[in-house]
Amino acid sequence: MSINSRPNVLEVANLIGDSSRLAMLMSLLGGKALPATDLANVARISPQTASSHLSKMVEGGLLLHESFGRHKYFRLASHEVAHALESLIAIAPPKPVRSLRESDEQKTLRHARTCYDHLAGKIGVALTDRLLDMKLLEESGSDYVLSVEGMEMLRNFGVEVDADPRKRRHYARQCLDWSERRYHLAGSLGAAITKRLFQLKWLERLPNSRAVRVTKTGMQGLASKFGLDYPAVTDK
Amino acid sequence: MSINSRPNVLEVANLIGDSSRLAMLMSLLGGKALPATDLANVARISPQTASSHLSKMVEGGLLLHESFGRHKYFRLASHEVAHALESLIAIAPPKPVRSLRESDEQKTLRHARTCYDHLAGKIGVALTDRLLDMKLLEESGSDYVLSVEGMEMLRNFGVEVDADPRKRRHYARQCLDWSERRYHLAGSLGAAITKRLFQLKWLERLPNSRAVRVTKTGMQGLASKFGLDYPAVTDK
DNA sequence: AGAATATTTCGGCGATGATCGAATCATAAA
DNA sequence: TTTATGATTCGATCATCGCCGAAATATTCT
Incomplete structure (x- = not known):
C-alpha cells in the first residue's frame, strides 16, 4: 500500500479539502502573514473554529505562525x-458560471x-510578455532563463538578481495563471522583481485582499521602463 | 471571496482528501488505466463504494474513463x-516512522x-544523473534542456524526440522524487524515454503496482548505453 | 439459454468532524 | 489595577458522507 507509507499526503489533502480552511489558505496565497481573527473573517467562521483549523494546519505542515504580542500571525509554510495550491487551482475545471456582472473584487483580482510572492493576473502576464519581447527573459523548455542583458538591466533597476541563477532551483519558474490561463514569471526572480516594484511604490496592496493596485507612478514607470502599454492591458 | 469564485478548487481538494479515493489516485499515478474492481481492491473497499467514488472523481475532472466490454477503465485526466498529486506528495512532511523491516513493496517502489508517465525512484534519479554527467541534458534554471548531442543520441536510441522542444511547455520538467528527495526528468521527454525503455523490454511492469523492474537486458543496456552502474544503484 | 463476472443504484447505518456557546488565558491599553 | 481585545480549550450538537447489503443491469463465457 503505497498510501500507508505516506499518511501525510492524506492529511495534507484532507486539510486543504475543507471550505473554511481553503478560504484561509487562498487568502494566504497573497504571501502576507495574517492574524487569526482576519483569517476567521475571510472564512466567515467564529474565532474558536478558526483557531482549531489553524492549529491543525500548522500541525500538518501547511502553515507557520509567529506571535507578536497578543496577535498570532499565520503564513504559508513554504513555496x-x-x-x-496553485497546481490544485490549475486542475479545477476551466471557467465556472460567470455572472454578467462580475464582482468588483473578482475584477481587481483578475x-x-x-501569487504568494510574485505578481500575477493580467499585469503579471503582461509584464512577463514584455520581458520576453525585450529579450531580457527567454523561454527555456518549460522554464525561463534570464539573458545577459536581462541580468544587467534588472540589476540596474534595483532588483536583487542572484549571482548564479543556474545554481538555484526555482529561479525563474513558470506559474500558470488561473484567471488568464497563461504563464507568468514566478520563482525567486519573480519574487525579487515584485519586491522591487513595491519598494518603488509602483504597486500597492489593497486591504484584506491578494489584489494589488498599480499606482500612477507605476503606470508611467512600467510604460517607460518596460514599454508596457497599460491602457491596452486594462481594456479588453 | 476569491474562494466562491472557484468552487471547483474545493471540490477537487475534497475529492483528493479521502483515504479511499487517494489510494486509487496514487495507484493511477503509475500512468496505467485500471478497471474499477482493481481500484476497489487497492483501496480495500467494496465495488459499490468504489463505483461511487469513481463517478465522483470523473465528475470532478480528476479521472477519465473508457469502457471495454464489461470492464470500465479509469485513468488520470491529465498531466x-x-x-x-506530486506537489501534494512533495509537501507531505518528510519521512514517517520507518520500520526496521521495510515492506517489500515499499522497497521495490523506492x-x-x-510516476504517471516517466521513470522515478532510485533508477529514475540515477538515469537522470547519468544524462547530466554525459552532457546530454543540462540544467537550466529549475528545468532541463536537451543538448544538441543529447537530441542526436536519444533520437538514434529510438526516442521520439520532439522537433522543437523549446516550443513545448513541460518538455523536460524536473519532478521531485518523494522517496529520494531528488529531482529527476519528467515532462514529455521523460515520458518518451520511458516509453522507449519499455519498448526495448529494458523495463517491465510489476503486476498491480506502480513499481517496475529492470530486466537483465535492461541492466546491460543501461550500463553500456548510459554508463549506469546498476549494482551501485541497488546497493546503498 | 444459463451461469459468471463487472458495474451501478438504492437505502439505511454509523462515524467523523465542523460548528458555536461558554469559559479561560494572555497581552495590551486606560 | 481595571478593562478591552485576541486567542484557546472544552463540550455538545448536528450534518455530511463513507460504507456496505441487497438488488438490478450489462456483458462475456460455456
Whole structure:
C-alpha cells in the first residue's frame, strides 16, 4: 500500500479539502502573514473554529505562525505549499458560471494580484510578455532563463538578481495563471522583481485582499521602463 | 471571496482528501488505466463504494474513463492532475516512522516506479544523473534542456524526440522524487524515454503496482548505453 | 439459454468532524 | 489595577458522507 507509507499526503489533502480552511489558505496565497481573527473573517467562521483549523494546519505542515504580542500571525509554510495550491487551482475545471456582472473584487483580482510572492493576473502576464519581447527573459523548455542583458538591466533597476541563477532551483519558474490561463514569471526572480516594484511604490496592496493596485507612478514607470502599454492591458 | 469564485478548487481538494479515493489516485499515478474492481481492491473497499467514488472523481475532472466490454477503465485526466498529486506528495512532511523491516513493496517502489508517465525512484534519479554527467541534458534554471548531442543520441536510441522542444511547455520538467528527495526528468521527454525503455523490454511492469523492474537486458543496456552502474544503484 | 463476472443504484447505518456557546488565558491599553 | 481585545480549550450538537447489503443491469463465457 503505497498510501500507508505516506499518511501525510492524506492529511495534507484532507486539510486543504475543507471550505473554511481553503478560504484561509487562498487568502494566504497573497504571501502576507495574517492574524487569526482576519483569517476567521475571510472564512466567515467564529474565532474558536478558526483557531482549531489553524492549529491543525500548522500541525500538518501547511502553515507557520509567529506571535507578536497578543496577535498570532499565520503564513504559508513554504513555496512548496503555495505551489501545491496553485497546481490544485490549475486542475479545477476551466471557467465556472460567470455572472454578467462580475464582482468588483473578482475584477481587481483578475487584474493584478500577488501569487504568494510574485505578481500575477493580467499585469503579471503582461509584464512577463514584455520581458520576453525585450529579450531580457527567454523561454527555456518549460522554464525561463534570464539573458545577459536581462541580468544587467534588472540589476540596474534595483532588483536583487542572484549571482548564479543556474545554481538555484526555482529561479525563474513558470506559474500558470488561473484567471488568464497563461504563464507568468514566478520563482525567486519573480519574487525579487515584485519586491522591487513595491519598494518603488509602483504597486500597492489593497486591504484584506491578494489584489494589488498599480499606482500612477507605476503606470508611467512600467510604460517607460518596460514599454508596457497599460491602457491596452486594462481594456479588453 | 476569491474562494466562491472557484468552487471547483474545493471540490477537487475534497475529492483528493479521502483515504479511499487517494489510494486509487496514487495507484493511477503509475500512468496505467485500471478497471474499477482493481481500484476497489487497492483501496480495500467494496465495488459499490468504489463505483461511487469513481463517478465522483470523473465528475470532478480528476479521472477519465473508457469502457471495454464489461470492464470500465479509469485513468488520470491529465498531466496536470498528476502534477497536482506530486506537489501534494512533495509537501507531505518528510519521512514517517520507518520500520526496521521495510515492506517489500515499499522497497521495490523506492527502487523503480513510474510516476504517471516517466521513470522515478532510485533508477529514475540515477538515469537522470547519468544524462547530466554525459552532457546530454543540462540544467537550466529549475528545468532541463536537451543538448544538441543529447537530441542526436536519444533520437538514434529510438526516442521520439520532439522537433522543437523549446516550443513545448513541460518538455523536460524536473519532478521531485518523494522517496529520494531528488529531482529527476519528467515532462514529455521523460515520458518518451520511458516509453522507449519499455519498448526495448529494458523495463517491465510489476503486476498491480506502480513499481517496475529492470530486466537483465535492461541492466546491460543501461550500463553500456548510459554508463549506469546498476549494482551501485541497488546497493546503498 | 444459463451461469459468471463487472458495474451501478438504492437505502439505511454509523462515524467523523465542523460548528458555536461558554469559559479561560494572555497581552495590551486606560 | 481595571478593562478591552485576541486567542484557546472544552463540550455538545448536528450534518455530511463513507460504507456496505441487497438488488438490478450489462456483458462475456460455456
